[in-house]
Amino acid sequence: MNELRAIVDDIQRLIAGREERGKVATYIPELAAVDPAQFGIAVTTVDGRQYAAGEADVPFSIQSVSKVFTLTLALGMAGDRLWNRVGKEPSGTPFNSIVQLEREQGKPRNPFINAGAIVVADTLLANHQPKETIGEIVQFARFLATDESIVIDQKVARSEQETGFRNFALAQFMRGFGKLDHPAEQVLGVYFHHCALAMSCRQLSRAGLFLAAGGRNPMTGRTVVSGDRARRINALMLMCGHYDGSGDFAYRVGLPGKSGVGGGILVVAPGRASIAVWSPGLNENGNSLLGSQALEMLAQRTGWSIFGP
Numbered sequence: 001m002n003e004l005r006a007i008v009d010d011i012q013r014l015i016a017g018r019e020e021r022g023k024v025a026t027y028i029p030e031l032a033a034v035d036p037a038q039f040g041i042a043v044t045t046v047d048g049r050q051y052a053a054g055e056a057d058v059p060f061s062i063q064s065v066s067k068v069f070t071l072t073l074a075l076g077m078a079g080d081r082l083w084n085r086v087g088k089e090p091s092g093t094p095f096n097s098i099v100q101l102e103r104e105q106g107k108p109r110n111p112f113i114n115a116g117a118i119v120v121a122d123t124l125l126a127n128h129q130p131k132e133t134i135g136e137i138v139q140f141a142r143f144l145a146t147d148e149s150i151v152i153d154q155k156v157a158r159s160e161q162e163t164g165f166r167n168f169a170l171a172q173f174m175r176g177f178g179k180l181d182h183p184a185e186q187v188l189g190v191y192f193h194h195c196a197l198a199m200s201c202r203q204l205s206r207a208g209l210f211l212a213a214g215g216r217n218p219m220t221g222r223t224v225v226s227g228d229r230a231r232r233i234n235a236l237m238l239m240c241g242h243y244d245g246s247g248d249f250a251y252r253v254g255l256p257g258k259s260g261v262g263g264g265i266l267v268v269a270p271g272r273a274s275i276a277v278w279s280p281g282l283n284e285n286g287n288s289l290l291g292s293q294a295l296e297m298l299a300q301r302t303g304w305s306i307f308g309p
């Protein structure tokens, strides 16, 4: 495992030397203000060790990475019935695209594009007030990461609430197709707040550990989901976790992962580790540029790709 320590340190050193750092997301004003010269990485292995480097303790806006947690919760509530409302196929379109949604009568392709995550948020609202649902999601993130200090960045949530015009369009469009049970404002209230969860790489990599360990958090011994369900969430992350860059990520890294426009990526190496990287500058598909490069290095050096060493 000293080898892993050396690999993580090497990655941090190599990434620090990179000049091209991508562009921070500007469509959410609060994210536009984040300093792009930051990079963090944390690897938590299934035997409970953590190897971190760079800005691994700095909380950042996890944005769409939170969709992994809301999907897990929604599957717990609705089980396979969820798949009547949202598909399991890669979209091949940008995260906020509306085009496909019209052709497919308001049923989103998968739970990780914005439209799909909005349907997931609607599912979580059943028999709840928005505040209760948001509280449950925060509690779940804390439970997964075994860290009670995790909170929502209210400034980011407000920033998105004020400027999330496309998400409002997606939600109203689906409501028009009869695909949402609650008013768009309520559903988006939940959606914007879970996207605004702030977590560090260390916290995020611990939160993903159940997916690397057959559904059980090996650090606490608590079962989060069945092994079957963990495997399926991983499959969705592999196929759909990076929007229209999912194929390229599978090709380069070969591990299930979910990215967010805050520059974070959560990656699962089944049976081995959960990894979180963060660097705010994004590539052309809206995925962290340096984060993706770091993960490519990690997969190469460890041989952890699910497609073979």
Ligand code: GLU
Residues within 6 Å of the ligand: 062, 063, 064, 065, 095, 096, 114, 160, 167, 192, 195, 259, 260, 261, 262, 286
């Ligand atoms: N909250 C962001 C949005 O809805 C999430 C997008 C992302 O992280 O990819 O636009």
